[in-house]
Structures are given as C-alpha cells and as structure tokens.
Amino acid sequence: MRPPEKLTPALQELLENVDAERDEFLSLGDFGEQVNERLRRAFLPDMISDTLNIEGVHVNPRITLAVLDGLALAEADKYVEVEVRNVIDAHSLVDTLVREGYSLTPDLIRQVNFQIEKEIIPSAGSFRSKDVQISGAQIKPPAFAYVEARVQEICDSFSAYDHHHPVVLAAWIHRELAEVHPFEDGNGRTARLIQDLVLASARFLPVGIPAFRRQEYYDALQTADFGDLEPLIAMIANSQLTALTKARRVAKDPGVRKAAISRLLQGRNQAATRAREREYELWRRRVEELVEETQVWAAELEREVEGARLMRVKLWDPLPLDAWQEIRDRGFIRNSWIATIFISEPASPGFSILLAAKRIDKITTLDLRDRYSEVALQVVVADGENRYDFHYADPYVTVRAICPSEGGFEVLASVPGPAGASKRVTATEAVEALLTGAALKAGWSS
Template identity: 30%
Template sequence: MTPLNRIQAPKEITLSGDVVALLQQVDENAERLNERRPFSRETELEVRRAFLPDRVTATLNIEGIAATRRQTLAIMDAMVISQNPAKEDQEILNALKADEFVYNQYEYGADLDALMIREVNRLLLHTLKTEGGEFRRVQVEISGASFQPPAPTDIAPLLSDLLTGYRNAEFLHPVVRAALVHHQVSFVHPFVDGNGRTARLLQDFVLMKGRLYPTGVPSSQRDQYYQALQKADAGDWDEIVSLLAQNQLSTLGKIDAITRAPEERMKWITSLTKVASTKKTGALHKQYIVWKSRMEQIRDAFARAASEIDESSDVIGVAYRWYETVDFDDWKSLVTTGRRPAFTWSISLLFFMDGEPIYKIIGFFSRHRTKPDDFTVDLREVVSMQFTGIEARSQERPDFVNYSDPDIRLRELLYHDDKLHTFTESGGERDCVDDKSIEDVVRELFEDVFYRKGGLAG
C-alpha cells in the first residue's frame, strides 16, 4: 500500500465534457427551482422530512449497518430510543442528530472547519465508540483500498490543507466542491470509525452552502460509489462528480413535485387547455390530460405499495423511483406515429429479499401494438403503460419490445371506454381482462416477484 502524503488541490480537478454538461443541467434545474424560493417554513420541513429517512437509512446500510426505513421513521417521530436500545437504533438516532447538527450549521451560516468535522463524527459515534470526534492515534488500513491512510501525526496538517483548499475552491461547481470534501475526508480517514458517514454528511453541508440539496448516497449505488472514490484517489474525478450530479438531479425533480401546490398544477392544466388553437388540438389536449392523470394514478399506486412494504417488513423491500410523465408533444408523437421519445419511463421497482436485490421491473409508455386477438380495433392510437423486467444483477439491458418471463405475468395496462384493461402473459398465452382494479394489478405483480422470483413461501 502507498501512504497518503498530500491533499489534491482543487485546481488539479479536470472533468470530461459529458460531466460538465451534466453539471450545467443541475444548474438549469436548480435555477428553475430556486426562482420559487424561499419556500415557507412548512414546505422546507416537508421537503426535509421527505428525504431524511431514506438518506439516513442508506448511509448506515452502506456501512453494513442493518437499519430499516421503518426503524428510522419511528425514531424520527420521537428522537428518543429505549433505555437499552439495539445497536441499530442507536446508530439511527446518532445519524439523525448528526444530520440535524449539519442542517443547523448551514442555517446559522457557519462554514466548514475542523471543529465541525469532529463534532459530526462525535455525534455519529455517541455511546458507540469512546473515540468519537477524536483524531485517531493509531495507524489503520482500509480493506480493499489501494492506499494506506496517513500516519496519525499527519492528520491535523492534512485536514488543514483540505480546509484551505475548500475555502479557495469557490470557483468550483458546488457538486464538484462537495465531491472534493467528501473524497478528501474519506481519504485522510481522520477517525477510528465513521469516516464514510462523516464524509457523506459534510458533502451534503457543502451542497446546501451552494444552494443545492442534501442527497447522501443511495445504498443501491454502493459498489459504484466505492469505485468512484477509488478512481478519485488516482485523480479521476468524473465518476464521483457524475454520481453526485445524477443524485442531485433526481432530488431536484422530486422537490419540484413536492413544492408545487395542487392549485398551481390545476392552473397549468387549465392554461394548457386554453392554449389549444384548434378544435382538434384542444380535443387532443383534453385526451392527454385525462390520460396523464390516469397513468400517474397507476404509477402512484405502485409507489405507495412499494413504500408501505419497506415500512412494514425487514425481510422484503421494494425501492422505487418515479419519473415525470411524458409531455404533451411526446405523447402526441406516440399517438400519431408510434415513435417513442428517448425516455418514457414512468416508474422503476427494485425488489429485495433479505437485503439482496432479486428483480427489477420498469413501467414505461409506448403505443399499444395491435394484435388479431385484441378486444377492439380502436386501440391503434392508444398509449399504454407497458412493463419489462430483468434479474437484479443481470448485466444485460431490459427488453422493451419483446419482454418475456415465465414468472412475471403483467405486460400492459391501458384505459379504453373508461375501463382499465390488463394484459398478461402466461405459458405463452396472452390474455386481457377489464375487471381488475389497479390495486389488484399491483398486488398480483408484487406477489409474482416475491413468490415466484424470491421463493417466498405462500
């Protein structure tokens, strides 16, 4: 192993054109959102509460700490634990208090310094390690890393260099600056334990200072995350910056949805229908609005079920991510030509058994492909939600055209004559029924994955 002997200077960071373009997209999305800031105190608290449970659970899971979202929510509500708590409960409470400290430091206008770094670690290790918040006095090695952290006597001067570089790095994009602090704290490894959790919280502090939002690192990105840090050790910053930028874009999109009041949404819908310049265009707009509402109801039903399973079980889980529905122009293109835009995903569902991913389902929009056994010929210009899937650890791309799986039956959902039609496939036979509710469809899909793919006993 090679010992660390210096901190990389901010001016040494170079990024590829693709990553620079990604950062520009972050700026554009953040600027649109920031035009509506400041939000009310209630909205700020709602946004914070919407992301905090997943962020805290993820930072612990990355370290192999078996915390669950349900545990985190329960402890969040009271911010206290039992007199003789389980280790996981103490870890969750510590992470929540450390996150609260970082948020308060941001609100008070504090800047990053050595005392903040030490206090974050102290809070994370409260009652778990006597050395919490104290720079280590022993040499350590990091399993799987290509370098050896510095000697204890070098920690203080290296952190001083880190802080000097941070203060001189205002020219960097906030995401790059956050990646710099995150990586360098991990690289110096100043504490006996909790270095990764400390680094991720400091990353979020730097993002907030740059008028962006805390993102953490989802536990599903664990391998990609560690690989990105290792590449940054060698001076290649593209992967860690790209990972944080993608997560920031996802967060910005979700916050945008949260902060837009229903009344504003209705104003937009009303305005959209009035803009139509012809009767035909007006009719299409109305069709699109009805279709969009129905498709989002379907998407939200899957998301609600996934969230409730995560909160109800420590054995099975479903991580979901939803996407903005295709806009009117893309929908119209689908209806009239059948050509799909570059991206039409509605929701992705990653299923877990005992903490291990087993299968991924993607719901996406496409024009219905008519077949001789269709129940009516009027489906030639209907855009439906279609489904594909793939084994969680597969390196192949999902099949968005001819998806086939003997265990997963759901293939397509569409509305016709105000009825939900469900297309399924089993044993090579295709079937369509119109007597199922969306809740029936969700239940059957989740049961197919957990019973047939996961081997869950019935």
C-alpha cells in the same frame, strides 16, 4: 489531489443541467412550514437509511421515520435507534451550520463526527490515535500523527478552491476526507455529511450517497485514488438531479393540488351560483304571479260592488337576489315586505294582511327540515292601525304562509291537524285561500 480544473464536455453539460434544475427549484420561492416538513420527510429517512446501510448498519426508512416521530422501537432495534438518532442529530448540525454560516475547520469536522458516534464509541469526535488500513483501498491513509495536519491542509485548500462548481468541490472534499480516514469510526458518514454541507451551502440539496449505488460509490472512490475524480462528481451530480426533480414535485404538489381544488371548487361554486340564480328567478316569477293575481281579485271585487274599494293592494319594491339569498342564509331580514292587502268596510276600521319574505322554518312549526332553505311568504294580519305581530295567529285568516314552488304554490295553514298540512295550488287558489279567511274576518260570509 486537486479538484479538476477542466471537465469533460459530458460532465460539464451534466453540471449545467444540475444548475438549471436547482434554479427552477429555487424559483418556487420560500416554502411554508408544511412544505418544508414534507420535503424533510421525503428525503431525510432515505438519506439516513442509505448512509447507515453503506456502513453495514441495517436500517430501513420505516425505522428512521419511527425515530423521527419519537416512537419506541423494539429492544432488538435499540442499537440501531442510537445510530439513527445520531445521524439525525448530525444532519441537524449541518442544517444549523448552513443557516448560520460556517468556516470549514478541523474542529467543525470533529463536531460532525461526534454527533455521528456519540454513545457508540468513547473516541467520538477525536482524531484517531492509531494507524489504519482501509479494506479494499489502494492507498493507505496517513499515519495517525499526521491526521490533524492533513485535515487542516484540506480545510485550507477548501477555501482556495471555492471557484470550483459546488458539486465538484463537494466530491473533492468527500474524497479527501475518505482518504485521510481521520477518525476511529464513522469516516464515511462524516465525509458524506461534509459533502452535503458544501452542497447545501450553495443551495443545492443534501443527497448523501444512495445505498443501491454502493458498489458504484466504492468504485468511484477507488478511481479517485488514482487521480480521476469525475466518476464521483458524476454520481453526486446525478443524485442531485434526481433529488431536485423529486423536491420540485414535492414542493409543487400542495400548490398544484390547491390550484386543482380551487378549479374544482370554482366550477362547483359557479354551478351553485347558477342553480341559486335559477331558483331565485323561479321564486321571483311566482311571487309576481301571485301579486298580479291578488291585484286582479281586488279589481274584480271593486267592479262587483259598483266602485266600493273593499280591497286594496300595495306593492313594495321587488326583493333582489342578494336580499333573497340573505333570507336563505339568516332566515329573515328587515324590510322584506312584498305586498300589503287592505280589507275595509265603510263602517269599520278594517284590517290589513302583509306578505313578507322569510325562510320557511321561521314561519311554521311543521317538520320541513328537507325544505329548510326555502323562502316563503309569511302571512301576517293587523287590525286597524295596529302594528303587525309576526307571532300572532289570526283566528280567521288561517293561512300562515304561501310557498312559491316550481309546480305552483303551497299554502300552509296555522290550524292543527290535517288542515294545517301543506297543499299545492295555483295562484288563483292561493289567493282564494287567503281571502276566504279575510271574508270571514270582514263579515262578508259566515
């Protein structure tokens, strides 16, 4: 039997749809290891179960997956395990042939049958040595003496018919091998795998024959015996469409999911960025408020003592958002100074108070785990020309940190007990708390 040179319009349209679906699937590009494994697990268990169930070997995808994963089966399933493992090995052989290239020969067909029947029958991979009759078939296979020549003829014709659509060629060789029935057993599985070899070589998917279409499959083979190959072609084409649609979905799922997650995370990141920017703006305004209040106190002191500059305030460059964020992330950075307050008396070297931005957990030993990421102003005191010691606790200036917050400020003291607890205050009260200690240190009060 030759492959049909002319197809009905309906079948021709079906094959065009198959081509379009394949091209769309291939347009997704090369897949990574994860996607290839997903495709393998999406198709191989069903194909193995289907091809065995058609032959009366009762197996389900669960058992097939167990064998694929190397899991031990119950003793009652040991025969099935051999059948499943053999078909897995046969599929692996087909994959290798597709990947490395092949010429269709009787020896190759024998190799496929050997993989299917090894450890089951002694004649695995050998052409049959007796005549057979196929149950329910209208045509009798050739006598065993002619099998090898007939298989060689099929292989020679296959090369001559390569101008046909791959689905047509796959259906044709499937039917030819089924008719010849060249082996003692495993003929159907061998024919379906050679069919899939032809399909996969043309970058279609191996589809086998679905078990639920078993009767339709037998009917199509019987129709082909009378010269009409179109029902078998249509069955394989429809299976191809279904498989390609599923494969495209499986292949795209990780990308679609990744894109969706990316969109979700983008929204989350944007929301987090906006929240961070709002928090920074509030912090910056509070710091400006505190610094301005400190400058007001300095000016008022100067007026009260008739021009004596007891207190001077030096401002440093405002802390930008990225520096503030780095402090939140790392705890501290260099050059995070906000303001320096100089306190002096004409007859003394005086001292200075530095306000430097630092994450709150790097300043105080109080349990502030729920506010771990807050950026506060550390209060550091240096006498005269001494350098600032960020670990030094001055006995007079007991304020260790001023924390800008939505409701104002919190003042953290270094003394133990209740006095060391935080206290929410206004900017005026925060400066007063700071300068009260400074006044004691300067000897302005006792």
